[in-house]
Amino acid sequence: MNQHCGAAAVQPHCNRGETAVKGGPVPYAIRCGDVMPGCAAEFHADEESDLLDHIVRHAAEAHADVELTPAIRSAVQEAIRTVG
Ligand SMILES: [Zn+2]
Numbered sequence: 742m743n744q745h746c747g748a749a750a751v752q753p754h755c756n757r758g759e760t761a762v763k764g765g766p767v768p769y770a771i772r773c774g775d776v777m778p779g780c781a782a783e784f785h786a787d788e789e790s791d792l793l794d795h796i797v798r799h800a801a802e803a804h805a806d807v808e809l810t811p812a813i814r815s816a817v818q819e820a821i822r823t824v825g
Pocket residue numbers: 773774777780781782799800803804
């Protein structure tokens with residue numbers, strides 16, 4: 742069960758509302774499934790660089806067989822959504 746990034750990431754661990762009150766809505770989000778079809782992991786961050794950090798770490802754990810080629814990286818960057 743080392744796939745904590747899969748199911749756990751889509752569960753709001755912070756459902757007490759603290760994050761929303763403190764930091765407001767996080768502006769950057771990415772669905773791993775947009776880049777790696779079939780993956781349910783989702784990440785949110787305040788900074789684009791944090792988000793990339795999350796996804797790179799997740800990819801290393803959950804998609805160790807996928808090489809992070811420049812093409813994959815640019816696909817990742819295109820998959821990043823900014824939330825108003
Ligand atoms: Zn994934």
